[in-house]
Amino acid sequence: ETGVTQTPRHLVMGMTNKKSLKCEQHLGHNAMYWYKQSAKKPLELMFVYNFKEQTENNSVPSRFSPECPNSSHLFLHLHTLQPEDSALYLCASSRTGEDTEAFFGQGTRLTVV
């Protein structure tokens, strides 16, 4: 069983649509992350949740709205996106603490048309 699972794997949405990305981790971690990977930029950290509380928001536009109902699940709600938001969105999780690596899901390939 994959440690971090993301659904859907691919998503095409119009600029007026509302959709959500889902992430689930089975590793018993308490920190969860959203990263954005686009063709023109390095991997960018978007949000961090620690014990369900948001601890980091890297100046992400409000059209991206994260939700973390519990330590195992993380959502990214999308609305009125722009074509430049097309990217691979990666979810990750880790233990809390300094010496810990993050484990990533396979990502959702998002295309905004």
Add this chain to the structure above:
Amino acid sequence: AQKVTQAQTEISVVEKEDVTLDCVYETRDTTYYLFWYKQPPSGELVFLIRRNSFDEQNEISGRYSWNFQKSTSSFNFTITASQVVDSAVYFCALSEAAEYGNKLVFGAGTILRVKS
């Protein structure tokens, strides 16, 4: 600000050749962590290694080896006797010490193509 530079955008080698992927980092922290991740075509980032700033000992794991040199702020990754399955994008990342886990700053990645 923290920064990770992977100057090699793309490297092509023939199977069985050795290849070194370069990583140079910048940080003002005295405690930090360095990582290497592999991203195969399937998309997920696969963790390869973590090294903390106080441990400069080089590490070898099978065909993989890592050379951490604090004096030059480098954390290079060598694959010995490369194989086609090594073809992927490799990312070097830097993390500052944080209570909640790690806040990773990634390099731009190096595309490695291993040809048979």
